[in-house]
Amino acid sequence: MPHEILDDDAHRMMDLYLQRWDLLHRALRKRVGSHDLADEAMQETWFRLRRVVQRREAVRDPKAYILMVAANISIDLIRRERRHIIGHDSDAAVIGAVADEMPTAEAVLIGRSQLRQLVQVLMGLKPKAREVLIMNRCAGMTHREIAAQMKISDRMVAEYMTQALRHCRDAFRALED
Incomplete structure (x- = not known):
């Protein structure tokens, strides 16, 4: 029977997310192939984790849970990008839509x-x-x-x-x- 998440458990999960932020962001950037999509995945992961904490849901293995949430979000983002790209008429249109002319x-x-x-x-x-x-x-x-x-x-x-x-x-x- 799942137990209610304790405040200490919630803080540990959010702390773990923050401690592993760089590592998780690099992994997501490799997975989705874009810095911006990795940022979006990280942000959405944070929001989903906050909802779990606010609902006081039990999580047995916070590290594995964070990775699973981030991986699922990245899959959703990749699918969304593929649908977006398929809607374009040409490679030039795709590149034009993705390319950022602004210098870093x-x-x-x-x-x-x-x-x-x-x-x-x-x-x-x-x-x-x-x-x-x-x-x-x-x-x-x-x-x-x-x-x-x-x-x-x-x-x-x-x-x-x-x-x-x-x-x-x-x-x-x-x-x-």
């Missing part, structure tokens, strides 16, 4: 760090060399157009470009070391 937080942080480094390197250039480099690489201007705008010779534009590129190369090599 990590990619944003790396990009910001690289941008700061680039600005520091560019600020280390002599003003005219920096102006020539930016006009050429960012504005897409030719050496002749730059020379006309800055009222300098084509040879000086080439000289400034050479200085700027060497400086950038050397500065970025130093950052890598």
